[in-house]
Amino acid sequence: MKLDGLEILHENMKNTGFVRTKFDFRKNGKLFKVIFLTDINPYKLLIGVRSEKFCLPVDVSNSYEIKTSMNNDDYRALIDILGLKYDENNHFKPRYFFEELNSQVPKKVNVNSIVQIHEIAELNPGYEESEKIYFKGWLDNNIRGNNVSPKNLYKTRDCLGEEAYQMCKKYNISSVWTKYRTESKKFYLPEV
Incomplete structure (x- = not known):
């Protein structure tokens, strides 16, 4: 399915220098937070409801196509969040959810669209370490004889971008996170 709303938004993002943006999406009385990441490949949508501890990561091709299928756990969680009941005459299809999301994608970014690292992490x-949402620095795993974990690389890629991810993967570096805002550091790439 093509999300043409994302295509329009992405054009505006390019014109204003944004590579990440956020917006709200409402369905069935629930407020979803949506973050659109275009500095990783493939692009990614993170669609979440913080109060429900739910996040649906969706890969987006550079032609703004997505797969509307979901694994069973995500499907059931989404149905619960939306408050839907089983109806044999009217089955819920994830495509309906994405069509509605597409209709609510803003056409332009603004100052409130700027995404902070901790917003992605939370x-x-x-x-x-999901409770650790603030970037704290870098850990050279070579010094300790360890390897960067796939889970750390996943968080690094989404939260800090493709360049940081590639450097961490190549040089065996882990991103370090804290749950305390006062310990957070301004993002910088690792020194190699």
Whole structure:
């Protein structure tokens, strides 16, 4: 399915220098937070409800196509969040959810669209050490004889971008996170 709303939004993002943006989406009385990441490949949508500890990561091709199928756990969680009941005459299809999301994608970004690193980290409860949402720095695993974990690389890629992910993967570096805002650092790439 093509999300043409994302295509329009992405054009505006390019014109204004944004590579990440956020917006709200409402369905069935629930407020979803949506983050659109275009500095990773494939692009990614993170669709979440913080109060429900739910996040649906969706890969988006560079032609703005997505797969509307979901695994059973995500499907059931989404149905519960939306408050839907089984109706044999009217089955819920994820496509309906994405069609509605597409209709609510804003056409332009503004100052309120700027995404902070911790907003990405706190949206997805599936990240490693999910309570640690603030970037703290880097850990060279070579010094300790360890390897960067796939879960840390996943969080690094989404939260800090493709360049940081590639450097961490190549040089065996882990991103370090904290749950305390006062310990957070301004993002910088690892020194190699």
